[in-house]
Amino acid sequence: MKKIIIDCDPGHDDMMAIMLAYASDKVELLGITTVAGNQTGEKTFLNALKVLTLLKAGGLPVARGFDRPLTRELTVAPEIHGVSGLDGANLPEPEINGIDEHAVDFIIRTLMQAAEPIILIPTGPLTNIGVALLKEPRIKKNIERIVLMGGAVYDSNITPAAEFNIYVDPEAAAIVFESGLPITMVGLDVTNKAMLTFKDINEIEKLAGPVSSVVAPLLRFFARANSDIFNFQGAPLHDALAVAEVIRPGIVKTSRLHVAVETAGRFTRGRTVTDVYGITNLKPNVDVALEVDVPRFKEMMIGAIRELDKR
Ligand code: BDR
Ligand code: CA
Numbered sequence: 001m002k003k004i005i006i007d008c009d010p011g012h013d014d015m016m017a018i019m020l021a022y023a024s025d026k027v028e029l030l031g032i033t034t035v036a037g038n039q040t041g042e043k044t045f046l047n048a049l050k051v052l053t054l055l056k057a058g059g060l061p062v063a064r065g066f067d068r069p070l071t072r073e074l075t076v077a078p079e080i081h082g083v084s085g086l087d088g089a090n091l092p093e094p095e096i097n098g099i100d101e102h103a104v105d106f107i108i109r110t111l112m113q114a115a116e117p118i119i120l121i122p123t124g125p126l127t128n129i130g131v132a133l134l135k136e137p138r139i140k141k142n143i144e145r146i147v148l149m150g151g152a153v154y155d156s157n158i159t160p161a162a163e164f165n166i167y168v169d170p171e172a173a174a175i176v177f178e179s180g181l182p183i184t185m186v187g188l189d190v191t192n193k194a195m196l197t198f199k200d201i202n203e204i205e206k207l208a209g210p211v212s213s214v215v216a217p218l219l220r221f222f223a224r225a226n227s228d229i230f231n232f233q234g235a236p237l238h239d240a241l242a243v244a245e246v247i248r249p250g251i252v253k254t255s256r257l258h259v260a261v262e263t264a265g266r267f268t269r270g271r272t273v274t275d276v277y278g279i280t281n282l283k284p285n286v287d288v289a290l291e292v293d294v295p296r297f298k299e300m301m302i303g304a305i306r307e308l309d310k311r
Pocket of ligand 2 (some may be wrong): 008011013014038123124125194239
């Protein structure tokens with residue numbers, strides 16, 4: 001079983017990422033770390049605790065990380081995720097507390113003590129991961145790879161140039177992308193296709209189990225927001241696709257390319273500038289996801305919801 005840590009900012013699709021990992025027998029979730037992004041640090045941490053309470057996953061460590069990006073003001077996304085960060089349904093009040101250790105220290109301690117390499121799956125701004133790499137560079141030897149949701153070659157969502165996670169903390173993203181570690185970038189070019197339609201959401205609602213009956217209205221809220229803003233016909237489960245790639249490597253098809261994070265651009269802050277044609281001659285540093293097996297992804301996600309309903 002592959003050991004993983006999810007660093008996230010829940011967030012509807014972060015929640016689906018946690019669910020996919022927790023339901024899987026192919027990965028062992030060692031802990032959840034949270035970061036400010038979709039909402040404030042306080043709210044994303046609280047949401048992680050609520051999600052784990054719903055899943056009856058109280059034994060999992062949850063560590064709260066940074067409340068703001070390295071150098072920028074925090075940008076949040078209430079228009080997509082609501083004022084709570086997880087609007088659309090009532091999640092249970094947390095029955096767990098989280099651990100009394102900063103996310104960065106949890107990540108460092110877990111990696112330094114690990115007997116075998118761990119896969120990091122960041123699904124929010126990269127603040128915690130960037131700082132962990134700066135604070136204790138020796139963790140690199142125990143990171144098998146980083147499979148992150150963020151960026152895009154062609155697509156964008158928060159500005160015409162950038163994807164949200166990278167835009168929020170481009171300086172942290174630059175540290176991660178320049179780390180020399182094996183990185184898979186699961187960006188908007190594929191995650192916008194990893195969509196559950198309104199019809200899929202209705203089918204999930206019909207399952208009427210303890211998890212599906214909470215997830216369906218949450219997904220409907222998220223799908224409506226995506227429909228209003230991007231004219232999408234459903235809910236793109238960005239973050240869950242990064243987890244899917246770890247569970248079933250190859251669900252996204254990647255190309256090895258050089259990616260630089262724009263930190264200085266006037267209009268292009270946070271763009272993942274990808275050298276598709278090899279124009280720069282810079283050594284490729286990222287496996288960039290360009291295609292996705294959508295039916296297989298949907299099957300995995302709906303299978304995970306069914307499995308969690310039974311537990
Ligand atoms: C990313 O931004 C957030 O709103 C989502 O949770 C996802 O991680 C998509 O750009
Ligand atoms: Ca996220």
